[in-house]
Amino acid sequence: MVGAGGVATPAGHAPDRFFKYWLIIPAIFLLLLVGLFPLIYSLVVSFQNITMMEVDTSFSGFIHYAQLFKDARLWQALFHTLLITVIALPLELVLGLLMAQLFLERMPGRQIFVSLLVLPTVISPIVAGATWRLMFDNRYGPINQIIGWFAGEPMTILWTVNPSLVYPSIFICEVWQWTPFMFLILLAALSNVDKSLTEAAEIDGAGYWRIFFRIVLPSIWPVMAIAILIRGLDLVRIFDVIWALTQGGPGTMTETISIYTYVQGFQQFETSYTAAIAFLVIALLTVIVTWAIRRMGLAK
Amino acid sequence: MTPHAPFLRRPGTQLTLRYIVAIALTLFFIFPVYWLFIISFKTPDEIFAFPPVWYPESIQFANYRVLFKDGDAETVWNSLILAGVSTVIAMVLGTICAYSLVRFKTGGENLAVWIISQRMMPPIAIAFPIFLLYVFFGWVDSFHGLIILYTAFSLPYVIWMMRGYIEDLPLELEESALVDGCTRWEVLWKVVFPMVRSGLFATAVFTFVFAWNDFLFALVLTRTEVITYTVQVTHYFGGQSNFWAKIAAMSVLGTIPVFFTVATLQRYLVRGISMGAVKG
Numbered sequence: 001m002v003g004a005g006g007v008a009t010p011a012g013h014a015p016d017r018f019f020k021y022w023l024i025i026p027a028i029f030l031l032l033l034v035g036l037f038p039l040i041y042s043l044v045v046s047f048q049n050i051t052m053m054e055v056d057t058s059f060s061g062f063i064h065y066a067q068l069f070k071d072a073r074l075w076q077a078l079f080h081t082l083l084i085t086v087i088a089l090p091l092e093l094v095l096g097l098l099m100a101q102l103f104l105e106r107m108p109g110r111q112i113f114v115s116l117l118v119l120p121t122v123i124s125p126i127v128a129g130a131t132w133r134l135m136f137d138n139r140y141g142p143i144n145q146i147i148g149w150f151a152g153e154p155m156t157i158l159w160t161v162n163p164s165l166v167y168p169s170i171f172i173c174e175v176w177q178w179t180p181f182m183f184l185i186l187l188a189a190l191s192n193v194d195k196s197l198t199e200a201a202e203i204d205g206a207g208y209w210r211i212f213f214r215i216v217l218p219s220i221w222p223v224m225a226i227a228i229l230i231r232g233l234d235l236v237r238i239f240d241v242i243w244a245l246t247q248g249g250p251g252t253m254t255e256t257i258s259i260y261t262y263v264q265g266f267q268q269f270e271t272s273y274t275a276a277i278a279f280l281v282i283a284l285l286t287v288i289v290t291w292a293i294r295r296m297g298l299a300k
Numbered sequence: 301m302t303p304h305a306p307f308l309r310r311p312g313t314q315l316t317l318r319y320i321v322a323i324a325l326t327l328f329f330i331f332p333v334y335w336l337f338i339i340s341f342k343t344p345d346e347i348f349a350f351p352p353v354w355y356p357e358s359i360q361f362a363n364y365r366v367l368f369k370d371g372d373a374e375t376v377w378n379s380l381i382l383a384g385v386s387t388v389i390a391m392v393l394g395t396i397c398a399y400s401l402v403r404f405k406t407g408g409e410n411l412a413v414w415i416i417s418q419r420m421m422p423p424i425a426i427a428f429p430i431f432l433l434y435v436f437f438g439w440v441d442s443f444h445g446l447i448i449l450y451t452a453f454s455l456p457y458v459i460w461m462m463r464g465y466i467e468d469l470p471l472e473l474e475e476s477a478l479v480d481g482c483t484r485w486e487v488l489w490k491v492v493f494p495m496v497r498s499g500l501f502a503t504a505v506f507t508f509v510f511a512w513n514d515f516l517f518a519l520v521l522t523r524t525e526v527i528t529y530t531v532q533v534t535h536y537f538g539g540q541s542n543f544w545a546k547i548a549a550m551s552v553l554g555t556i557p558v559f560f561t562v563a564t565l566q567r568y569l570v571r572g573i574s575m576g577a578v579k580g
């Protein structure tokens with residue numbers, strides 16, 4: 001006799017029918033708590049009018065959603081988030097790929113290099129931000145000191161304060177922490193590329209770039225796509241590093257959507273309005289993420 | 301290639317060049333970590349020396365002693381409890397769920413997509429409604445409140461990873477155990493769990509590290525009692541920079557366990573961080 005899952009089941013085990021559901025119920029319950037509850041609760045609260053001053057739970061219509069469209073700071077925050085993502089992600093990807101190429105061929109001591117290179121990736125992002133805060137310090141930090149050696153005079157560059165340098169500071173910290181992530185995954189992917197294919201192409205006289213785009217890239221793409229997806233979604237949610245480096249400043253120059261939501265909810269106490277933002281963000285990302293996961297066949 | 305090949309094409313030259321680039325890269329990626337560690341061992345005079353001191357005269361632990369004396373180091377203990385307990389619960393619940401998804405195709409592909417999509421949600425959008433809920437329950441600044449949230453947030457990762465490991469298992473052992481009269485639960489505990497134990501171990505370590513490294517949930521849902529080391533680090537961020545020693549020492553206390561655990565896991569590292577995309 002064959003059970004529901006294709007596993008042979010001895011006769012007389014009727015309760016087995018529900019076994020598969022017993023297994024998933026506790027996990028699904030908890031997932032609904034973080035997956036469905038916030039969405040529904042945000043929706044409910046966003047139609048009320050709760051702030052630090054008053055708690056008005058009567059239906060207040062779409063005023064908060066109308067406010068979303070007029071909120072220039074929100075759109076700026078979305079723009080900053082997008083900006084960080086579209087610049088940091090390709091940087092990490094390309095640098096990671098170049099590093100993977102460098103370490104692809106055998107060289108004595110490679111494992112030691114790789115072990116050291118991955119350390120930034122496993123550090124807590126808030127600690128990474130704190131570390132770079134110490135590195136960037138205008139007077140006691142080593143960065144200005146090193147630049148000073150090349151410039152021939154002492155430098156006091158205000159990395160995390162100067163409007164034209166805050167984004168480069170964030171990119172340096174981000175790229176430092178996450179390029180090793182890309183590197184590690186791409187190194188594994190490149191090592192799995194079928195050598196006989198590239199060698200055959202080489203004998204046929206194909207050049208380096210032709211081999212890369214026709215053979216290597218297609219075979220590492222499934223893995224690369226997932227690395228891009230993981231990192232891309234991490235960047236869209238970016239909070240810790242910016243919190244440590246600039247707290248969204250100077251002014252609101254580096255405020256991302258996560259920072260803005262935090263400020264509205266936990267510093268301005270605009271409860272209902274924050275709920276509207278949270279709903280918007282969750283709804284938007286659910287659509288994008290579900291599409292991306294299906295598109296990449298990640299669930300197969 | 302012959303020794304008469306152009307200088308840059310010679311194998312020896314190429315290897316040397318690769319080593320030079322490799323060492324330069326490694327220095328760039330390691331130096332900030334070195335700087336963080338070294339500040340934590342410096343005296344105040346050395347920290348605020350201009351130009352900066354590149355290595356301390358002697359290693360001294362005064363910066364750490366202060367953290368233990370003031371009780372700030374207890375936040376590392378809080379992180380340990382929160383990350384440890386939530387990891388154990390998430391591993392048990394996530395693994396049995398993954399087993400159901402793999403062996404019985406429960407919920408089909410839709411359920412699997414939904415589960416993994418929960419991993420991608422922005423923490424702040426989740427933290428805010430959860431915060432309102434916890435205010436209502438009186439769970440803000442409690443261990444169980446944060447443990448429940450960490451567990452729930454870890455579950456997609458655990459389910460995802462364990463799904464991959466369970467798929468790799470052969471069916472025959474489970475079948476013969478059933479024929480021998482084991483119940484479904486016994487099969488799970490006596491056959492499946494022991495067989496995936498290396499996968500369980502690797503997944504648990506990454507789950508632990510993610511919870512250990514969390515900042516946002518702890519920032520939003522703790523006040524004074526359950527503060528984690530990540531939140532404690534930011535408490536030293538005030539305007540004056542004389543908290544540098546504390547920032548560094550606290551960060552190092554929180555980072556050493558991660559380095560240590562990951563070092564033992566080299567073999568599973570790629571599979572772990574790529575969410576199973578690369579099977580090592």
